[in-house]
Structures are given as structure tokens and as C-alpha cells.
Amino acid sequence: MASKLGLIVKREYLAKVRNRSFIVMTILSPLLIVGMIVLIAYLAKINDNETRVVSVLNESTFFQDELNSSKNISYVHFNDLTLEQAKDSTNSLEYYGLLYIPNGSTLEEVANATYLFTKDNPNTAVTRELEGVFQKKLRQDRLQKLGVSPQQFSSIEKPFEINLSTFEGEKSMKGINEIKAFIGGGFGYAIMMFIIIYGGFVMRSVIEEKTSRIIEVIISSVKPFQLMLGKIIGNSLAGITQFSIWIVSASVLMFLAVLIFGIDLSVLSSDSAMAPVPMGGMSQLGAMDSEMMMYAKEIYDIPWGLLIVSFFIYFILGYLIYSSIYAAIGAAVDNETDTQQFIFPIILPLMLAIYVGFFSVFSNPHGPIAVGFSLFPLTSPIVMMMRLPGGIGEGGVPLWQFLLSVLFLIITFFGIVSLAAKIYRTGILMYGKKPTYKELIKWLRY
Amino acid sequence: MDQILVAENVTKTYGDYTALSNISLQIPKNCIYGLLGPNGAGKTSFIRIINQITYQDSGEILLNGEPLAPKHIASIGYLPEERGLYKSMKVGEQALYLAQLKGLSKSEAKTRLKYWFDRLDIGDWWNKKIQELSKGMAQKIQFIVTVLHEPKLLIFDEPFSGFDPINANIIKDEILQLKENGTSIIFSTHRMESVEELCEYIALIHKSEKILDGKLSEIKKAYKNNIFNIGLQVENNIQDLEESIAQKFNVLSSKIDAEENQLNFKVQLPTSHTGDILTELSKIGNINRFEETIPSANDIFIQTVNSKDNGK
Numbered sequence: 129m130a131s132k133l134g135l136i137v138k139r140e141y142l143a144k145v146r147n148r149s150f151i152v153m154t155i156l157s158p159l160l161i162v163g164m165i166v167l168i169a170y171l172a173k174i175n176d177n178e179t180r181v182v183s184v185l186n187e188s189t190f191f192q193d194e195l196n197s198s199k200n201i202s203y204v205h206f207n208d209l210t211l212e213q214a215k216d217s218t219n220s221l222e223y224y225g226l227l228y229i230p231n232g233s234t235l236e237e238v239a240n241a242t243y244l245f246t247k248d249n250p251n252t253a254v255t256r257e258l259e260g261v262f263q264k265k266l267r268q269d270r271l272q273k274l275g276v277s278p279q280q281f282s283s284i285e286k287p288f289e290i291n292l293s294t295f296e297g298e299k300s301m302k303g304i305n306e307i308k309a310f311i312g313g314g315f316g317y318a319i320m321m322f323i324i325i326y327g328g329f330v331m332r333s334v335i336e337e338k339t340s341r342i343i344e345v346i347i348s349s350v351k352p353f354q355l356m357l358g359k360i361i362g363n364s365l366a367g368i369t370q371f372s373i374w375i376v377s378a379s380v381l382m383f384l385a386v387l388i389f390g391i392d393l394s395v396l397s398s399d400s401a402m403a404p405v406p407m408g409g410m411s412q413l414g415a416m417d418s419e420m421m422m423y424a425k426e427i428y429d430i431p432w433g434l435l436i437v438s439f440f441i442y443f444i445l446g447y448l449i450y451s452s453i454y455a456a457i458g459a460a461v462d463n464e465t466d467t468q469q470f471i472f473p474i475i476l477p478l479m480l481a482i483y484v485g486f487f488s489v490f491s492n493p494h495g496p497i498a499v500g501f502s503l504f505p506l507t508s509p510i511v512m513m514m515r516l517p518g519g520i521g522e523g524g525v526p527l528w529q530f531l532l533s534v535l536f537l538i539i540t541f542f543g544i545v546s547l548a549a550k551i552y553r554t555g556i557l558m559y560g561k562k563p564t565y566k567e568l569i570k571w572l573r574y
Numbered sequence: 575m576d577q578i579l580v581a582e583n584v585t586k587t588y589g590d591y592t593a594l595s596n597i598s599l600q601i602p603k604n605c606i607y608g609l610l611g612p613n614g615a616g617k618t619s620f621i622r623i624i625n626q627i628t629y630q631d632s633g634e635i636l637l638n639g640e641p642l643a644p645k646h647i648a649s650i651g652y653l654p655e656e657r658g659l660y661k662s663m664k665v666g667e668q669a670l671y672l673a674q675l676k677g678l679s680k681s682e683a684k685t686r687l688k689y690w691f692d693r694l695d696i697g698d699w700w701n702k703k704i705q706e707l708s709k710g711m712a713q714k715i716q717f718i719v720t721v722l723h724e725p726k727l728l729i730f731d732e733p734f735s736g737f738d739p740i741n742a743n744i745i746k747d748e749i750l751q752l753k754e755n756g757t758s759i760i761f762s763t764h765r766m767e768s769v770e771e772l773c774e775y776i777a778l779i780h781k782s783e784k785i786l787d788g789k790l791s792e793i794k795k796a797y798k799n800n801i802f803n804i805g806l807q808v809e810n811n812i813q814d815l816e817e818s819i820a821q822k823f824n825v826l827s828s829k830i831d832a833e834e835n836q837l838n839f840k841v842q843l844p845t846s847h848t849g850d851i852l853t854e855l856s857k858i859g860n861i862n863r864f865e866e867t868i869p870s871a872n873d874i875f876i877q878t879v880n881s882k883d884n885g886k
Contacts, residue, residue, distance in 0.1 A: 135674050143663065341658030345719070348625040348652040349675040557627070559656065570589055 132350050133358050140362025144329065145369060154370050158378040166385050180224035180254055185214040187231040188238045194261050195227075200253050203227075215245060225250060227258065235269045308430060308493070312514035315439050316485055319509050320478045323447055326367040327454035327474075331467065333359055334458030334556070343556045352553040360451045431519045438516055438530075445537040446509030449544050450474060456548035459555030460563050460571075481507035485514040493518055499529060505540035508533040547572060577636075578603045578727050578758040579624065584633035586619055593619035594630070595782045601760060601775070606753055608773035608790070609762040610875060616782045617762045618655060621729055624760075625652050637727065648677040651725035655732045655762075657716050659704045666700035669719055676723040683722065690718040694744070709736050717745055721752060728752060729760045734768060746772065766872035776871070780879050790871065797869045797877070800843040801826065805863030806855055807836040815858065823851065836862065 144150055183204045184195055195203045204223065206214050211228060218226040225246035232238040239262050244250060268281050276284070334356075337343045346355060457470040481501060488497040493515045502512040502525075512533050518524035554571040555563070563571075579601040586594040594616045601607045611617050622628045624635065626647060635642045637649070659668055666687070673683035691697045694714050704712055713736045721728060730749070734742045749772065753759055761773060769776065769790075777787035786793065808815055812830055815837055819825060828839035843851060848864075855861055869877070 132675055135671065139671055143660070147662075336660075340661050341654075341656045342660055344627070344654040344656055345652075345658075345672065345716070346675065347627050348650070348654070349647060349672070352627075557622075573589070 133354050133361075136350065136355055136358025137362040137365070140333065140359050141365050143333075144363055144366035150366070150370070154373050158374050158381055161374075162378055162381040162385055165382070180251065181221075182225050182227055182244075182254070182258075183214065183218045183221070183223050184227045184229070185209060185211065186227075186229045188229050189231075190235055190238050191229055191261075191265065194265055198257060200257050218245070219247075224254070235266065239266060307426070308517035310490075311430060312435070312489070312517045313482075313485055315435065316510035316513040317482065319439070319443050319446055319513065320482060322367060322371075322443065323450045323478060324475065326363050326447065327451045329363045329366070330360055330451045331454040331458035332464065333363065334455050334552075335461065335464060335467075338459070338462065338556060338559070347556070352556060353549045356452065356455050356549060356552050359455060360448065364447055364451070430517045434520060435513075435516055439513060441534060442509035442513055442537070445534070445541055449505070449537070449541050450478075452545045452548035456551040456555065459552040460558075460568060461555075462560065462562070466562050477506040478510065481510035485511050489514040494525070503529065503533045503536060505533070505536045508537060576602055578638060579760075580636040580639075581620075582634045582636075584620070584623065584630045584635060586616075586623060586628070586630050592782045594623075596633070597779070597784050598633075599777050599784065599787060601758065603758050604753065604756055605774045606749070606759045606761050606772045608769045608776035608871075609760055609779065610764065610766075610769060610776055610871075611779035612764055612879065615779045617779055618731060620779070621652070621654075621731055621760070621762060624727075624729065625650060648723060649726045651676075651720045651723065651728045653716060653720040653728075653730045653733055655735070657713075659712055659715065661705040662703055664700070665702050665704065665707070665715055668704065669715060669722070672719045673722050678723050686722050687718070690722065694718065694748075710738055710741050713737055714741065714745075717748070721748075725757070727758050727760065729762070731762045732765075733761070733763075734765070766870065766875055769871045773871075778875065778878055780882055785882050786874075786878050793874060794868050794871075797874050798846070798866065800846050801840060801867045802843065802848070802851075803838070803840055803863060803865050803867055804855065804861065805831075805836055805838045806859050807834060807862050808859035809835070812837055822854070838863070840867070 179197075179202050180200060181204055182201050183206055185206045186192075186195075195205075197203055201224075206217065209217065214226055214228070225244055228243045228245065229238060230241045232241060242262070244255065244258060268278065271281055271284075272278070337346070453474055457467055457474075460470065461467050484497060484501045484507065488495060488501075489511060492498060498511065498515060501507045502515055512525070512530070515525050516530075520527055520530055550572050551568055561567075577600050579599070581597055581599045584594055584597045585592075597616070597620060609617050609620070619628070623630050624637075624642070626642060626644065637646050640646075663671075669687050670680060670683050673687065674680060678686070688697075691700065694717075696711070696714060699707065699711070699715070704715075707715075717733070720730075728749075733745060733749070737745060746768070749759060749761075761769075763769060773790055775788065776790050776793065778785050806815070806819075812832070812835055816828055816830065816839075819837070819839065819841075820828070824842045824844075826840045826842055828837060830837055841851075852861070852864070
């Protein structure tokens with residue numbers, strides 16, 4: 129009996145792996161993904177490098193030292209030109225814009241009469257930086273009138289951030305929940321994609337056996353349940369093969385891309401949701417570095433071992449549950465177009481899990497909604513994965529919740545598989561009928 | 575042990591629909607047993623139960639005297655009516671796979687496949703994909719796969735559908751050869767012409783019930799009704815003859831062959847005793863033809879099904 133299952137698994141695996149579109153997908157996908165990452169990194173780099181040149185016509189006595197070139201703007205100072213000449217020069221030199229600071233007796237007056245001339249609507253990064261410069265100067269000026277010296281002013285300017293700590297005394301970090309949920313979300317998302325793609329493979333494989341009419345030949349030799357199980361296992365092995373090839377070839381390609389194009393991948397990581405950058409300008413750079421170190425430590429401290437082990441647990445159980453439903457659907461219909469009405473209800477809990485994960489687990493990983501959905505077996509593989517980067521035990525997912533969700537999954541697995549097997553057993557021998565839900569329920573009793 | 579398969583009061587229902595009600599059959603060893611009936615009568619349901627694809631609700635099935643069990647799968651070969659093969663798989667690989675599922679070892683399966691491929695003259699198909707073959711060609715592969723593990727009981731459901739007449743003949747000869755070699759065969763069909771040629775025993779299933787079973791020759795004997803076809807050649811007036819014969823016997827139909835001066839007529843006799851009529855007719859002229867009409871399986875089939883339907 130076991131050897132028959134082995135035969136079926138082997139055939140399903142080979143049939144899938146030798147399939148032309150499978151081979152094409154396996155080879156092309158890493159190229160596409162790496163190509164996209166390279167493109168994004170390249171674009172980000174271009175974007176970063178684009179420093180806009182703004183010419184300055186300063187007729188006032190103010191702002192002699194404040195307009196220093198930065199990452200976004202480099203300033204070119206015009207002297208002894210009329211406004212019209214300055215505009216023409218700016219235009220013919222193809223500078224980004226002209227900052228015109230007219231003469232005036234007070235700073236307030238000068239600031240209010242200042243204009244930025246640009247060809248089109250100006251970039252918000254540019255206007256924000258300019259406004260920042262002016263605002264800082266204005267504040268300093270106003271405070272000075274109230275008797276605050278420039279030295280006092282710079283001591284006032286130090287930004288404040290609240291100190292964060294867990295009850296255990298570890299310094300806790302802003303945004304770390306989001307980062308953790310993001311990493312967990314990545315795992316959860318991978319589970320969802322795998323279930324949808326490879327569940328679909330199982331379903332199509334069942335439909336193929338029905339339409340080619342080989343099904344009755346086979347189930348006169350093996351039990352329908354064995355065939356179903358063999359199909360699910362064989363397809364998932366094919367999927368794991370594909371994933372492994374992707375990971376290996378994508379990392380090789382990534383390595384090559386970094387070597388060849390010299391692309392700095394940190395460009396990607398630094399601005400992607402890593403942390404809310406502390407407000408307050410460039411003076412904070414040093415502080416940010418140590419902050420980054422702490423984030424890095426925090427990410428390093430995420431229980432990766434636990435994550436990977438539980439990824440496999442949730443992935444296997446979740447996939448088995450869903451793909452047996454997919455197999456039952458494949459058995460119930462005659463062709464793929466009829467599957468739509470049945471597929472939607474399967475995808476629904478998966479989508480729900482992703483949304484609940486991103487909206488609820490992000491902000492409150494141990495709140496009642498997150499707990500509920502991470503116990504409910506149809507959503508737990510995804511939602512629990514999003515909670516787990518916080519670890520198990522104190523400060524993370526309570527152990528009982530983790531164990532309970534696995535237990536629920538196992539119970540559901542046996543329940544769903546036996547129901548799916550009943551529908552499968554009846555469905556594979558039904559031809560030419562487009563079944564309704566009512567009929568499917570009737571099949572459960574045959 | 576004379577029976578390969580005994581079914582006792584087998585009943586199968588799907589929800590409200592009764593597929594088989596109280597079917598009892600004895601299928602003798604080493605013969606071809608015709609399982610007949612219109613479409614939807616319950617033949618396939620019965621066959622699926624024998625193959626343990628589905629299970630009866632009640633009743634018992636004995637194979638070789640033992641209650642049907644999973645181990646018997648290897649001693650049954652089944653060619654379903656709805657049959658096909660994996661389209662994108664190579665012929666040889668596929669045949670090996672199906673043979674191994676029936677419990678043959680890979681090397682054993684290979685040897686036997688080589689033998690059968692040569693026997694049916696399809697040796698060069700080994701590396702072709704099924705989708706490159708015609709329907710008839712694929713059917714040959716299917717036949718080989720069914721018989722490859724040398725089962726004691728073979729079940730063919732409409733085996734000749736999809737075959738051209740030449741290949742149908744080849745397959746028919748193979749089936750007869752298998753029977754010679756000692757295999758018991760269940761042959762399910764609603765095409766009667768092949769039944770006459772092949773089956774020694776038949777069972778007629780209609781609307782989930784068995785309405786007739788037994789040895790085909792005995793059933794035919796039972797369905798005879800003493801109707802004879804006679805050809806009588808005379809020298810004198812043939813019109814007069816037709817009238818006088820019609821007065822003496824229960825003539826069902828008659829026809830004059832003017833060229834040969836012969837009267838051909840069909841007559842039903844009160845008994846199967848033919849001596850009287852023969853003496854009488856021989857006094858009148860030359861009896862060129864005298865034969866009893868034996869009902870064909872088709873006649874019996876239609877007659878029983880109709881009478882069953884009308885009786886209800």
C-alpha cells in the first residue's frame with residue numbers, strides 16, 4: 129500500500145516537474161524578480177543622486193550663511209543681476225529654479241517677499257527644505273526679539289524623543305512591532321501564495337484525470353484517498369523544488385548583479401519601512417546610526433529558528449488542509465471554468481488572514497482580533513506567522529495559544545481531509561454535471 | 575469451487591436513487607459472462623463494487639469463495655467504459671506505472687509489456703506520447719494494461735467501443751484466447767451482436783434489477799416458440815397451395831417465389847414435435863428448407879425488457 133503511494137507521488141512529481149510551463153516559470157521567475165530588484169535599486173539610486181540646482185538672487189542682507197548645498201539642493205549664488213537677468217540665466221542654464229530674496233529692512237519682510245521661481249510645480253522635497261531653512265531662521269529671529277541668544281537657541285533646538293522600555297527593562301523600539309509583523313507577514317504571504325498556486329496545481333491535476341478518463345482505471349488499482357494524497361504530496365514536493373531553485377538561483381543572480389552593477393542594496397533596506405526617521409534634520413545622523421544598530425540587533429534577536437520551524441509546521445498543515453479542498457473541487461467539476469464559484473470561498477479566508485494580519489497584527493500583535501484569527505485554523509497559518517517574530521512566551525505569543533492553534537489545525541486537517549475525500553471519491557466518477565453546493569453536501573453522505 | 579464470483583442480494587443506493595436492488599449472480603469460472611442491460615441499468619455500479627471502487631450497502635460478494643477484500647484488487651483486471659490515459663505521458667512509462675499500481679515489479683512489468691507490445695504489433699510506440707496516438711491505438715494500450723498482470727477475473731465494460739472493425743476483431747480474438755488460458759471474463763455491454771459470439775452465460779439487468787440470467791443456450795431454448803421457416807417447392811398451382819397450407823397450419827407469414835415455384839412461409843406449431851408437419855408437407859412437394867427460428871440475444875433482450883416494463 130505504501131509503495132503504491134510512493135509510485136503515485138513519484139508520478140505526480142515527475143509529471144509536474146517535466147511540464148514545460150513549470151520549467152519555464154522556474155527558470156524565468158528568478159530572472160524577473162532579480163531584474164525587478166535591480167531596476168528598483170537602480171531607480172532609487174538615480175532618484176537619490178538627483179540633486180537639484182537652485183540659483184539664488186539674494187538682494188537682502190539676510191541668509192548669507194544659511195543656504196548651504198544639501199542632498200536635495202545645491203545652490204548657485206548670483207550677484208549683481210536684475211531679477212529678469214537672473215530668471216533668464218536660470219532658464220538658459222537649465223537650473224531647477226530661482227530663489228529670489230528681495231531687499232528689506234526686517235527678516236519678516238524679506239521672508240514674506242521671497243519667491244521661488246520654477247518651470248513647473250516645484251518638488252515638495254525642495255520646497256520643504258527651503259521652508260525649513262526660512263522657518264528656522266524666523267524662529268531664531270523671533271526668539272531673539274524675546275531675549276534668547278543664538279547660543280541659547282541652539283540648545284533649545286535639540287529634539288526630544290520619549291524613552292521607551294518594556295517592563296523587563298529592555299529598551300523597546302519604535303516601529304519594531306511593525307518590522308516584526310512585516311517579517312512574519314512575509315512568511316504568511318509566502319504560505320498564502322504557495323497554497324493558492326500549488327492548490328491550483330492539485331486541482332488542475334485532478335481535473336486532467338477526469339477529462340482524460342484515466343481516473344477509473346487508476347482507482348480500480350488504488351484507493352481514491354491514496355491517489356488524492358499522492359497528488360497533494362507530489363505537487364507540494366514539486367513546489368518545494370521550485371522554491372529551492374528560485375532561492376538558490378535568485379541569490380546567485382543577486383550576487384552577480386551586485387558584482388556587475390555595483391548596486392548598493394542598502395539603498396533598498398534603508399528607506400523601506402525600516403523606521404520612522406527621526407525628525408529634526410541632518411544633525412541627527414550620528415544618533416540615527418546607533419539607532420540603526422539597535423534595530424539591527426532587534427532584528428537579529430528575532431527567533432529565526434522558531435520562525436523557520438513554525439513556518440514549516442504551519443505551511444505543511446495549512447497546505448494539506450487547503451489543497452485537499454482544492455482536490456475536492458477539482459473532482460466535483462468537469463473543467464476549470466466551472467471552478468470559479470467554489471474557489472472564491474477558499475481564497476476568502478486566506479485574503480482575510482492577510483488583511484487582518486496587516487491591519488490588526490501590525491498595530492496590536494497580541495490583541496483579541498489577532499489572537500482569534502491566529503487560532504482559527506483557516507487563517508492561523510498566516511496570522512500566527514505574523515505574530516511569531518515576537519517569540520513564544522513572555523512578551524510574545526503565549527505558549528498555549530501556539531499549541532492550541534497547531535492542535536486546531538491538526539483536528540481540522542483530519543476533518544477536512546475526510547470530507548474532501550468523500551467529495552473526491554464521488555466526484556471523480558461523475559461526468560457531465562455541474563454540481564451545486566447542495567449536491568456536494570449530498571455526496572458527503574454516500 | 576465452480577464460481578469465480580458470487581453475488582448475494584447486493585443492493586446499492588445513491589441517496590434516493592437505487593442503482594442495484596437485490597442482485598444475486600453466480601459467475602462460473604473460465605467462461606465469458608455477459609452482463610447485459612440498457613444504459614443506466616446498473617451494470618457499471620455492479621462492476622464498480624466488484625472493483626471495490628464503491629461498496630454495496632448490503633449483500634455479499636465472494637471472489638473465489640472469499641469475501642471481497644483489498645488484496646483481490648491484484649487478481650482483477652478492469653477495462654472501464656469511461657477510459658483514457660494521461661495525455662502527456664509516454665506510452666511505455668505510463669504502462670509501467672499502471673502495471674506497478676497493480677502490484678507488478680518494474681522488471682516483470684517491462685518483460686510482459688515487451689511481449690504484449692510485440693504481440694499487438696505496437697513495439698515502436700514505447701516512447702510516443704498518448705496525445706500523438708489515435709483513439710484506437712490508445713485503446714490497444716489500455717487493453718494491454720488491463721490484462722498485463724494476468725488477473726483471474728477480467729472485466730470488460732463495452733470493450734469494443736472506439737475500435738475499428740479490424741482492431742475490434744483482434745481484441746475479440748485476444749479475449750477468446752484469454753478465456754482459453756483459463757481466465758474468467760465478465761463482459762458488460764448493450765450491444766447484442768458481440769454477446770452471441772462471445773458469451774456462454776448472460777445476466778440481464780434492467781432498472782437496477784436482475785430480470786434474467788443463465789446459460790445463453792438454455793435461455794434461448796426457453797425462449798423458443800416453435801416457429802419454423804419452411805420452403806416448399808411444388809409443380810402444380812402455387813396459389814392453391816398457399817391457401818391450403820394457411821387452412822391447416824398457423825401460418826405467420828408467407829411469400830411466393832414465382833420463379834422457383836416455391837412457397838416460403840413461417841409457421842408456428844403447437845408443439846416442438848415436427849414429425850407430423852414434415853410427413854404432410856413431403857406429400858405435397860419438395861421441402862427445400864426447414865429450420866427452427868432461434869431467438870437472438872437481441873430479441874430476448876428487447877422482449878424481456880418490454881414485457882417487464884409493460885408488466886409494471
